[in-house]
Amino acid sequence: MKLVAITSCSTGIAHTYMAAEALEVAAKELGYQIKVETQGSIGAENVLTAQEIKEADAVVIAASTTVNKDRFAGKKLREADVNDAILRGKALLESAATAEVYNAKGAAFVEKRAAGKSMGIYVHLMTGVSYMIPFVVAGGISIALAFAFGGINSEGAVASTINGLGGLAMGLMWPALGGYVAFSIADRPGLVPGMVFGMMASQMSAGFLGALAGGFLAGYIALTIKKIKLPKALMGLMPILIIPVFSVLVGGVIFKLFIGIPVGWLNQVMTDWLQSMSNASGVMLGAILGAMMAIDLAGPIGKAAYFFGVASLTNLVQGETSLIMAAVMVSGMVPPLAMALSSTIIGKNRYSNEQRESGKSAWVLGLSFISEGAIPFAVADPIRVLGSCTVGAAISGALSMIFNCGLAVPHGGFFVFMIPGAVSNVFLYILALLVGTAVSGVLITALKKPVEEAVN
């Protein structure tokens, strides 16, 4: 059984929180899932998302104040005094299953807008992220496994199959992100255009920012088309024909023009710029490449840096290594490792449960040079996350140059460190990685504020 609840009391100082804790304890004992939003003097915390309310079997409100119930239209709703929750939490939760369905007039109409505009955008983002995370984890871990079994080229039938599966799962993270952001905005009609634009973003290497833009575009276009009034005979065609076709066509053209073309241009500019930098001092170049690898996490800028690194491998003779490729790889490993460090060790209370879980897999993804591992964090808090990661990655890139580290292969992360001849100055290379990771990890931990979730 899945429940959502709100607790609130007149002064909002003590009982709101006692009741929340009591309900969480009671739910645990009953084997229920619960999320409790507290509306106290600190403001609303642990706020329920539209998605969570939708998935809940019933709603419990334990309050001695008036709580806005607009969000709960159509849900089983059990109301009680805040003291009931504290003293008789179990009985209260059990009674929720048989509660009557709340059905205030007009409530359904305001449901979507209840959370307010700015809050809404955050909810959409988080919905997208929570659907995306499992794809990143499944894909990333599979790819890492393939490296472990078959080396960085995933040699052998088993490794190459696992690698293929991982690549597929990883590739689906983009449509999942775009699709579910749009789904959160416009419900079902948003899903098709959102997934299509997410896929477009992936194909044009627009990165997660591109996929996000696609998701929002899709959601609002679907929402707009949904509102168009058609003759009754045609209304039936709305959900299966008109909305999907027009949202994809109209949105697709807009996306191509306003996202695709600028992204392609940005990628080209960065590539050209790097070419002109070829003669710059090594340290400077390392720092720049490092920063580029982190600033958009596998977006157009990171891609330019990565291919600049790969290109530097082509002129190598057997036994040589590339300083540029080494700087690129080490700095691409920093973002996921730094986020893993912050979310699972030094700054746990700054992340939601879900993020802490994805932080664990980010360790593996980071060690495998899969920068995408940091994306779930970046989507939720782009400026702080990307900023912190960029600083550390630039430091790692520069250090790799200073230490004269070289790399002979284009991928593989930690798995190539131990291969003789793949990395030169491998111990200093690891040091460069550690320093950048520590800097980014500490920085993001310092910048983020603790979130209030019952961390027990």
Added chain:
Amino acid sequence: MEISEVLLEELIVFDVESRTKDRAIRELAAKLENTGYVTDIDAYLAAVMKREEISSTGLGMGVAIPHGKSGAVAKACVVFGRSRDGIDYQSDDGEPVYLLFLIAAPEAADEHLRILANISRKLIHERVRNELRQAETAREVYQALS
């Protein structure tokens, strides 16, 4: 931020002498004098009593959390009182109160409110309540609540 910033060591009373609700609250409130946290004890007490009129803050489980929000409070804080013999608090369950948390909250939002919220959460757990009833030192009180 630490609990000790809100629950000062000198605001812990291991043996509350009063046996009735009003007296116990006054006994604890007197501790706030000269701390700088509450500028006008009487005004603050009025807020606490007004809150009690709405419903008893003695919820049962031997715990009561009388609290007042008032302009007379400069900075959020809490006085912890423990009674050996129990206080007649007119609780919902009719049982005496052994653990008393007198909370003073300012009108304006204050980051310390979050700590008060966390303390409130802790009190739901029986283990914490038992530890508080047996605590002999401020350290043990902080440990129970952390």
